[in-house]
Amino acid sequence: MSAVDYSHEISVVEGKPALRELDDLIIKPLETKPNKNFLIALSITLGMLGFFVIGLGLTFYYGIGMWGNNNPVGWAFDIVNFVFWVGIGHAGTLISAILFLFRQKWRTGIARFAEGMTIFAVMTAALFPLIHIGRFWLPLYLMPYPNQHSLWVNFTSPLLWDVFAVSTYFTVSLIFWYVGLIPDFAILREKTENKIKKTIYSIFSLGWRFSNRHWQHYEMVYLILAGFATPLVLSVHTIVSFDFAVSILPGWHTTIFPPYFVAGAVFSGFAMVQNVLIIVRKIFHYEHIITLDTLEKMNKIMLLTGSLVGYAYGMEFFIAWYSGNPIEQFTFINRAFGPYAWAYWIMLTCNVVSPQLFWFKKIRRSIPIMFIVAVFVNVGMWFERFVIVVTSLANDFLPSSWAYYKPTYVDFMILIGSFGFFFTFILLFTKALPVVSMAEVKAVVDGAQPSHHDH
Amino acid sequence: MSDKILYGYSAIFDKPDDIIKAAKTVAEHGYKKYDVNTPYPIHGMNNAMKLKPSKLGYISLIVGLSGALAAILTMWWMSAVDYPIVYGGKPFFSFPAYIPVVFEVTVLSASIATVLAMLFIFFKFPNNSHPLQGTEYLKKVSSDKYGIIILADDEKYNENEVKNLFQSLNASELEPIYWDNDEINHKHKIFEPKFILFLVVVAILNSGAVYFVYNKLLFMVPFNWMMEQERQNVQQKSLIFSDGFGMRTPVEGTIARGHLPYQFYGKPDLAGEKLINPIPVSKSSLKLGQEKYDTYCSPCHDYHGTGQSRLNGQFPNPPSLHSEKLRSWSDGRIFAVITEGQNVMPSYSTQLTEDERWAVINYIRVLQRAMNAKESDIK
Structure with a gap:
């Protein structure tokens, strides 16, 4: 490698494109008719969504007895999927809020898309508790509202905290996303010739006029929202982990769960964002906006969080041994060598071993390899939740009630369907809204900011 | 311009x-x-x-x-x-x-x-x-x-x-x-009557829909499937079982809690050998025994166990409980008699629970001791 020039910051957008070109490039998918590839992709995701509808229809008609859940494994695919999708949703806010606070400019190219993924992932995740309560049309009982029973919800229950955490997270992410979209809606409003589109964009842009007296407050709000979203994103998966950690089941009842879950969530979220962005940048020719450097930085974060997750796996075993508690020790040995050993070793290979490849710069910068690694990470993180939920329940305190959990075809329909649900929204998003924040990207192009010779 | x-x-x-x-x-x-x-x-x-x-x-x-x-x-x-x-x-x-x-x-x-x-x-x-x-x-x-x-x-x-x-x-x-x-000339459109009317209509429709869903729809088929489930009441005709009875007899060999069946029918001597009185002698057990003895036994056996009771002459007199033979019987042997009956005496297993029978036996021992007191007992 040649010597690196540290005398000036490397631009996060390559090639110093003209601002107008950037606008046109980002708006292009919105102005053109969907092509054949898009329609093929959409029909695939809609087909998967069809599985979802049928799986849920069977569940609602016949009851959740259609699932493989048994006694003692009362929580299975539905909670695994819930935790998995909430975890996917963590990358967006991390990118838009935490990296914003750290002034990481490379986030601008991917923030909008990651935030969109957050919203769709949380929507997908929120379906699962609703399905799991059995009577999905009565979610109102989750909220403290004056009802005919004069009863209130149990504020000391982690499941109730979950309701507040996930709904707050969804609302704040949506607000954050919308605030970021307002200037872009205004750009679209100024650009479009179509009368209907102009009306829609006018409504959503609220009359934004790029005034600096507005930008000043706008930037402050962005900072405040980032400040709120940062602890919020950490709190959400912490509270999700409380669903397990506050119980007394061996394998769940550990204090390492909150940080371990948050690291895992960021890990899987980044893997999913990376996977989808690799495809998006290729199709829409955004290679100079979502650069290889950006992807490399994401890989570094995956290496870090993947190592944290690996450390947590090791620490769980250490604490089980160090505690001297035979039940705890059994649980962990049973995880690695018991009836679900296959799931455990899939998880360990995908989550701990595969991201270690990112120590090599060549691999970090090779798009096919990083794509495969990120797919592995997603598989592994799904299995992590499966291992945590199912192994602890299947072999609990009372050996007479042990039972092996086997998912049914309905479980798999819902799992596949949830991906269809998520990716259908992603596809529609790429055609309906600018997937890169125009205002933010333009601000970080070389020469877009005044030269600071007077400072 | x-x-x-x-x-x-x-x-x-x-x-x-x-x-x-x-x-x-x-x-x-x-x-x-x-x-x-x-x-x-x-x-x-x-x-x-x-x-x-x-x-x-x-x-x-x-x-x-x-x-x-x-x-x-x-x-x-x-x-x-x-x-x-x-x-x-x-x-x-x-x-x-x-x-x-x-x-x-x-x-x-x-x-x-x-x-x-x-x-x-x-x-x-x-x-x-x-x-x-x-x-x-x-x-x-x-x-x-x-x-x-x-x-x-x-x-x-x-x-x-x-x-x-x-x-x-x-x-x-x-x-x-x-x-x-x-x-x-622009005025805020939100104050136009049309817009306010629109809001009112939306509010009415929305609250009406919520009311309908939560107070009507959920009580209709099929959403009422948890509230209205088919069930079998006692003494109702069953649609499931071939004999048409809603109430079912327990499986053969079923034992109710605390009701282990008596194993020594027809073998009173064996019972006397094997059975051991589980009720320790205490004030409360003697009191219970006295109460039950006075109620069920005294009509024939007399309050003191002599056999000369108030029904004297109407039934064949039972033998005295103070005979040498009875005093040498084990508790289990007496238990067999109370449970099974003997000669004219019927079984008292339905009147007295097992514990009550043992308490009665304890009380009989008291009566026997009282009628045949030794010198040492007086001190």
């Missing part, structure tokens, strides 16, 4: 450095009512325009703290005042367990309030009828140009002076901006 009302005079610049310089100069010239429009926030512009820091942070602080307080008070009232329930041995007001909800409510209320305050109070949005809307100027500054506009109602406004100022700053384009007629 001249009958239009002037809103302001605008200039377009091509470079961010130029717009910073322009903003600084305009501010130094003492103009108050002017604005800079840029496609993205320009670093250093707030200083150049000498803007005071945004006060939105105070709104977040106040609303956030109020949200936190409201959450705590709500949870306290709900779980410690209105309907207190003990959960997991925790106090009614268990603050540590409320922290997650308090945090979430704080973030939620503060975020919503800050954004709403910015959009609707600070910016007075939505406003799609501002004079800048629909101008070429806004089109340019939305994309890649940097604009500055000095408003006509500024105290120092003078068209020629402003023009010269902009020209001296090397503006690439100059343009006066006028009010459109519909922009002047």
